[in-house]
Amino acid sequence: MGAPGAFGFVRKAYLKSDPSRTPYVIKHCHRSSIAASRYSSDPELGKVPIEIVVLDKIRKDPQRSAYVAHLVDFFADEKYFYVVMPCLGSADLFDYVEMYLGKGSHRIPEGIVRHIFKQVVEGVAYLHAKGIVHRDIKDENVIVSDNLDVTIVDFGSAAFYGPGVNFTTFCGTLDYASPEVLEGNTYRGPEQDIWALGILFHILLFSENPFRDVAEITSKELRFPYQVSEQAFELLNWMLQRDPGNRPSAEEVVGHEFFNDTVIN
Numbered sequence: 001m002g003a004p005g006a007f008g009f010v011r012k013a014y015l016k017s018d019p020s021r022t023p024y025v026i027k028h029c030h031r032s033s034i035a036a037s038r039y040s041s042d043p044e045l046g047k048v049p050i051e052i053v054v055l056d057k058i059r060k061d062p063q064r065s066a067y068v069a070h071l072v073d074f075f076a077d078e079k080y081f082y083v084v085m086p087c088l089g090s091a092d093l094f095d096y097v098e099m100y101l102g103k104g105s106h107r108i109p110e111g112i113v114r115h116i117f118k119q120v121v122e123g124v125a126y127l128h129a130k131g132i133v134h135r136d137i138k139d140e141n142v143i144v145s146d147n148l149d150v151t152i153v154d155f156g157s158a159a160f161y162g163p164g165v166n167f168t169t170f171c172g173t174l175d176y177a178s179p180e181v182l183e184g185n186t187y188r189g190p191e192q193d194i195w196a197l198g199i200l201f202h203i204l205l206f207s208e209n210p211f212r213d214v215a216e217i218t219s220k221e222l223r224f225p226y227q228v229s230e231q232a233f234e235l236l237n238w239m240l241q242r243d244p245g246n247r248p249s250a251e252e253v254v255g256h257e258f259f260n261d262t263v264i265n
Helices: 050-060 093-101 110-129 190-206 214-219 230-239 250-254
Strands: 008-013 024-030 039-042 046-049 073-076 080-086 142-144 150-152
Touching (some): 093 142, 093 190, 110 150
Antiparallel strands (some): 073 080, 142 150
């Protein structure tokens, strides 16, 4: 069971009628913690949090990405919305990095980083292609299986975007917030996800966040504590451009030559 937080908590569960006890995850979302702006009136689902509408759209897509969580079911009572999803792994990326370093290594081999990060990027590219921005990409929202299969979870900050749509508030995690968001500028959404992917990429490569506070996010020169391949260096610099107009799209990241090598180490 996940620790209770400001917005709810997560529990594992199974159907009593299922003799195999297939595990599921139930996210308990406090009604009182969900802002009015985070609701959507859906013709099929009714008035529900946008998170449920997003997950339902993913569920109904016959070509949905294997790297993105989807809705199994949802229900509600006076206190909570309950979001049921498959149980997909034993650890998040934060835990995975900690466990890997606990084995005595100071960094994760680049081949493993490539294998994990490619799945995350392809998941984000899928979301953007469907008009969805996650807005809280971080290590704790990426689940990793024992086989290094990856799933993006927690769509509590997700939103739909499109032409003419701009956001004015940031709903994610400060360490992954882009400079334009921290400076109070309006933003489209995809560029914020790309910046967050850049932060995540840096953590996977070097086992640390590149910036310690808001001042560093908005002004510090990007430095590399260890040598990495030229392709990794180029991709990381591209994603962490402070001008959002200079960042790649998710599709451009997927097509970057860093991912051409398939060796995992």
